Amino acid sequence: MLKLDNVCKLFNPGSPDEKVALLGIDLELNAGDFVTIIGSNGAGKSTLMNIISGVMKPDLGEARIEGSSISHLAEYQRARWIGRVFQDPMAGTAPHMTIEENLAMAYKRGKPRGLSLGVNAQRRTLFREQLSRLGIGLEDRLRAKVGLLSGGERQALSLLMATFTQPQILLLDEHTAALDPSRAELITTLTESIVREMKLTTLMVTHNMDQAIRLGNRLIMMDKGSIILDFDETRKKDLTVERLLGEFEAISGHKLADDRMMLG
């Protein structure tokens, strides 16, 4: 499904501010994998997401989806295959547009050029159906401006928009981190059900150790630009937060330094 070969990224090369962000990342995801990623500050998690989504290009190495290189494709061209939800609830939606206009934008993504952005009765029915899956009443607020929604409601809408066209890859970039605990739990539950129902291949960066263990079928730990631990489903089943932190320390030689870390 997604394959990364020897992906390297260095910022400000040759300057005193040189930063190694990714150091020869090899990663292969099978269709339907739901992988959680944790790691210390500056480990390269966001850079990895940015390289997969096309926000930045690697200095070395290659990214492939279904065997075809995507390295030459810009972010907007990859948007057809890749859905992404960011930490900031403001990032995934257009605040001055209504819920239905936002959904129309998401619906158009990856469809032939020339398809209108309009909202007709048929599309409105589809949008209402999809929104009702979220279970938070947004289906009755199609014409509400998105800027008026709460952070949790916006994140639920962002999740729906990112998955509307059944992307090949879903990237979740700490997408529950900015929410209060009950809203974070709602978004986590929605994420689980959407990923399961649509069988989406998913990569999720999280600072919540318990969430990283609980969700998905594989857990990856990053440190200083490398993947240092990779737990498959069987090994992940027996993990606890203490063991996870212990394994990290044993392999990296230092404690997990993550200023946003949540243990559970």
Ligand SMILES: Nc1ncnc2c1ncn2[C@@H]1O[C@H](COP(=O)(O)OP(=O)(O)OP(=O)(O)O)[C@@H](O)[C@H]1O
């Ligand atoms: N645009 C940039 N310019 C210069 N250095 C950068 C840039 N983006 C990231 N870096 C550096 O690259 C390294 C990896 O950063 P990245 O943001 O990918 O880490 P992260 O694992 O997401 O960290 P965190 O958990 O703290 O958000 C860090 O040392 C960071 O300072």
